[in-house]
Amino acid sequence: MTTSSRIDDIQPFHVMALLARAKELEAEGKDIIHMEIGEPDFPTPEPIVAAGIEAISQGDVHYTPALGLPALREAIATFYKTRYAVNVAANRVVITPGASGALMLALGVVMQEGDEVLLADPGYPCNKNFVRFLSGKVRSIAVDASSDYQLTLKHLKENWSDKTTAVMVASPSNPTGTLLAKNELMQMAAFVKEQGGYLIVDEIYHGLVYDGEVDTALKIEEHHAIDNNIIVINSFSKYFNMTGWRVGWLVAPDSLINNMDKLAQNIFLAAPTPAQQAALAAFNPETTSILESHKQEFKQRRDFLLPKLKELGFKIEVEPQGAFYIYASCEKFSKDSYQLAYDLLENIGVAITPGKDFGENKANTFVRFAYTTSIERIEEGVKRLAAYLV
Numbered sequence: 386m387t388t389s390s391r392i393d394d395i396q397p398f399h400v401m402a403l404l405a406r407a408k409e410l411e412a413e414g415k416d417i418i419h420m421e422i423g424e425p426d427f428p429t430p431e432p433i434v435a436a437g438i439e440a441i442s443q444g445d446v447h448y449t450p451a452l453g454l455p456a457l458r459e460a461i462a463t464f465y466k467t468r469y470a471v472n473v474a475a476n477r478v479v480i481t482p483g484a485s486g487a488l489m490l491a492l493g494v495v496m497q498e499g500d501e502v503l504l505a506d507p508g509y510p511c512n513k514n515f516v517r518f519l520s521g522k523v524r525s526i527a528v529d530a531s532s533d534y535q536l537t538l539k540h541l542k543e544n545w546s547d548k549t550t551a552v553m554v555a556s557p558s559n560p561t562g563t564l565l566a567k568n569e570l571m572q573m574a575a576f577v578k579e580q581g582g583y584l585i586v587d588e589i590y591h592g593l594v595y596d597g598e599v600d601t602a603l604k605i606e607e608h609h610a611i612d613n614n615i616i617v618i619n620s621f622s623k624y625f626n627m628t629g630w631r632v633g634w635l636v637a638p639d640s641l642i643n644n645m646d647k648l649a650q651n652i653f654l655a656a657p658t659p660a661q662q663a664a665l666a667a668f669n670p671e672t673t674s675i676l677e678s679h680k681q682e683f684k685q686r687r688d689f690l691l692p693k694l695k696e697l698g699f700k701i702e703v704e705p706q707g708a709f710y711i712y713a714s715c716e717k718f719s720k721d722s723y724q725l726a727y728d729l730l731e732n733i734g735v736a737i738t739p740g741k742d743f744g745e746n747k748a749n750t751f752v753r754f755a756y757t758t759s760i761e762r763i764e765e766g767v768k769r770l771a772a773y774l775v
């Protein structure tokens with residue numbers, strides 16, 4: 386029996402094997418500090434949980450329309466108005482099973498077979514796999530500290546071809562936590578529009594920006610009349626602490642919504658109904674104050690871990706402004722970050738993610754630390770690293 390060749394060049398997450406090993410060690414009684422996990426350690430805020438339970442106990446367990454629960458699409462449009470002062474019509478909001486579903490829908494409606502998509506390396510690993518799955522071509526662009534690990538207008542100009550359909554960016558980014566400057570984003574949006582392509586902006590870590598505020602790319606669209614080519618991706622997973630509920634969203638140009646409706650009906654039918662009902666409670670003031678306290682805790686963790694890693698000898702050229710990640714060069718200790726991640730796990734019970742999970746660009750000399758565990762555990766992790774590495 387043969388299997389789909391589309392799957393052949395799709396890589397698994399290397400960190401999953403590392404996580405499995407960490408679990409084995411824990412089962413043997415070892416104490417593991419988890420700094421590899423890309424999700425908040427906080428529980429979902431109580432008002433959201435209560436709304437989800439209420440929906441289930443009321444029997445609200447049937448499909449919603451494929452584009453999502455109308456009330457949630459409205460609530461998200463209102464969120465854009467209150468949070469960013471930008472007008473987004475609710476019918477441009479599509480509810481999806483996480484940002485993952487949103488990325489798949491977005492690429493699914495804009496890409497043709499053989500089309501090229503521009504991506505930053507390092508970057509979120511699934512993006513290139515979505516493109517490959519849709520029989521497209523990935524053009525990975527090596528980025529470094531000189532552009533805060535983000536794509537720039539110059540990169541786009543150098544790499545755009547007549548096969549290019551879309552550019553994918555994330556701000557703050559995974560794995561680097563860095564932001565795309567508004568000015569750069571504006572110029573990129575204008576360039577992509579000129580070329581007749583799409584700019585897909587992943588804002589999943591919005592809300593987790595610790596120094597100042599960032600604007601949504603939709604604001605650029607509104608204020609500069611650059612429309613019809615920006616698709617914004619977001620989710621309830623990260624800032625809203627709802628990873629396992631599987632609910633996210635995108636905002637797309639009107640012209641794409643009918644095709645997204647058709648594709649959503651076919652590939653997942655709709656996001657989970659109780660999760661959508663729960664998400665309706667994500668914007669109320671009680672939830673917001675819980676989420677803001679979690680954000681403060683993430684900031685404290687970053688402010689603790691960042692200087693400690695530098696003291697240890699990890700090189701961090703660009704300070705992360707958001708998300709919950711620090712992307713650090715481990716060159717001082719090893720030129721094989723994959724091996725280093727395993728050494729740290731086996732010898733001192735510290736789990737981190739090797740650079741290899743985010744691309745090929747200098748991946749062997751980078752690792753990602755996720756501050757998704759308590760400050761006490763991070764402190765213990767730093768002590769172990771100091772004793773082992775220094």
Ligand SMILES: Cc1ncc(COP(=O)(O)O)c(C=O)c1O
Pocket residue numbers: 423482483484485486509555558559587589619620621622628632633
């Ligand atoms: C940049 C980025 N986009 C999208 C996702 C997918 O998130 P979800 O499907 O849980 O909303 C992640 C998850 O780690 C991510 O880091």
